Amino acid sequence: MARFSQRAINNMVIFAMLIMIALFNFDSLLPRPSTPPMLSLIPADAHILKIDFPTYSIERVASTFVYKNGDKQNVAPEKRAAAWQIAEVQPSTTNNVVSALPYIVTVWLAGQPQGHVFAFYRLASGEVIVEYQKAWYSIDSNTAQLLVGEME
Structure with missing residues (x-):
């Protein structure tokens, strides 16, 4: 059986720790995906009570939603x-987006005293940008069309 000096054991412990640190941090050496992560506009488990649009609103009545104060929507x-x-x-x-006018939508959720205010902007390029809590987000045009309809 080989006998190791105290110095040799210390060196083995040091190298073992360095290898463990390298293994735990190995994922930071891998390339990151180029697409940013997708975020939800509102929490998935949130209970929507009302959605206020500039010319109409959607309100929860019992277990269904109905349009209020506006024309019939498609x-x-x-x-x-x-x-x-x-x-x-x-x-x-x-x-x-200084030149674009915002389309403001307020979503009221159960249990929250303040509504969530979203400002939708359609840029000249056709891209739709959403401002929420002083942060800017990009949204698919088809999704924006389904969320707010025609932005005036």
């Missing part, structure tokens, strides 16, 4: 409310 209110539950956005670097 999307069923249940479908529009469900779209808000599952809508996802990506963080955007675009925040220069």
Whole structure:
């Protein structure tokens, strides 16, 4: 049986720790995906009570949703409310939308005293940007169409 000096044992412990540190941090050496993560507009488990649009609103009545104060829309209110539950956005670097007018939508959730205010901007390029709590997000045009309909 080989006998190791105290210095040799210390060196083995040091090298073992360095190898463990390298193994635990190995994932930081791998390339990151180029697409930013998708974020939900509202929490998936949130209970929507009302969605206020500039010219109409959608309100929960018992277990269904109905349109209030506006013209008949081409999307069923249940479908529009469900779209808000599952809508996802990506963080955007675009925040220069000075020339575009916002389309403001307020979503009221159960158990929260303040509504969540979203400002939708359609840029000249056709891209739709959402401002929420001073952060900018990019959203698919088809999803935006389902969420808010025609933005005026």
